[in-house]
Amino acid sequence: MTEDEPDVVVLRKSTHGTPVSEYADELRERLPDREVVHARTPEEERELVANAPVVAGMELDADLLDRAEAMELFACAYAGTGHLPLDALEDRGVAVTNASGVHGPNIGEHVVGNLLVFARRLHEGWRRQQNREWRHFKSHELQGSTVTVVGLGAIGQSVVERLQGFGVETIGVRYTPEKGGPTDEVVGFEDDAFHDALARTDYLAIACPLTETTRGLVGEAELKTLPPDAVLVNVARGPVVDTDALVWALRGHHLRGAALDVTDPEPLPEDHPLWNFENCLITPHCSGHTPEYYERLADIVAENVRRLDAGEELENRVI
Template structure:
């Protein structure tokens, strides 16, 4: 550890007026991994700081009263009301739409997120889904179950056009992993003038998006859910896109009009779909999407990685040091204010 890091942690621990921890960790974990692993990862990076886990609802309400730096998956308004000293909330998810952002802003609380944590694992998930449909491994698996030695036709990824909607950390990770496969890539983002890692970058508006759909072989959705992206993939999209195209959604379920997707699958307007997210979610047992052999469904699982807490702890520990050194400093992954 450097002298500056040691000094930062000592400063973070120098609260003599209260028994508040340097970092309070709320009780909810994610992806079936115990939240204690997250606490251990933070402690490993900040050995001289006080890291406290609130393991029950009553412990959360008591501990958050004096806590200045809190991290967790969510923070409801009732718990926020009890947070008299809160200065930073480090959200352990990349998305923050589930948080009471207006209330946090009114109280001048700095909010950070877990952007970048999911890049490698979701990038690999998308690549796996694309290769599954390209080489039609699902057909081979079905024939294996039936013990059928029978050749079937496949596809080739090289020379295909992959359109990636959303060029954040996940979209960039997808693009990086596609590079060795000799594909053309189109990126869709709110500010196309910023460019990106894809061969071509366009916006959501105008004819450019429709033109991109018309020449897309694989459409990857890796965007946040906003007013612009809600229902973005609708009936008109499925009429426009090539019927041999494959849709991969690792964004949010409502980015796709589910009824339009079901109609497109029944009408053979697309070759198939890989859905890690759905609308509704969880997908009801009697939903027709379960019945299509050319639909791959995973239970919002692309975000799972054994490295999740490790990567998240890197972000949190760095921000604890920054706050200790300069309370007004910009933080990594800061989304509010």
């Protein structure tokens, strides 16, 4: 095809602070016989989507959808697709795929890194170095602890995989515990089962989608159930954890610490008390921000372009 009738259009919105043009370049490398075009302006988006069978991007508004008459596949660059007009896409017969799996290695490492920071109290060492204090402190060991991972999707499985060799017990929490998983034990979200797991947890890693079930999943009752020496790491979505309850737990020594890559609200206001807690480490929703993000995403989309042509089942299909 020509640029007027491209095979794949990459929409203009970037993510993770990395130019989306790099995503288009990765797709061109994998699809050398296809016309991959990066729409750089709103006008280019409106013009190019009209004849493209595949559109790739972070979001798709109603105006673009109306213009995308030839679209057969919208390849969403996020794992979550709740922000998309899914009903309208389904009515049009457009397949939708997501980016599930691209964040496994990077966010898995982020979680394990934070577990080690709190286990070895590296943040305390950094604080004393900043004050030029040569003053000893006692740390902990990750070995022998119990790590509970909420959500056993690609990220949760990546966390468990990277914990191999650390000598920890693992508990997985998922909607369908009867399916099992890579952890030593798997439980569901039922109150009794979940609280029993929390009572035995030293480190709680939250890596689940935000749903009606998981919204507010960890509140004051759950934080009271966790041992006071436990650590919480959230790389899911901010509303999975009740922020006011977390402030209460950290302020009152009901929790040893927390590492938050996501918050509620987000961004976290400058005057929020969490910024000033020495036992709370905050990163600005960037655990997935690595150069490999677009590479992994392009692998999925390029394979789906091939499958679309062959009439095969699409990877990561949502509808």
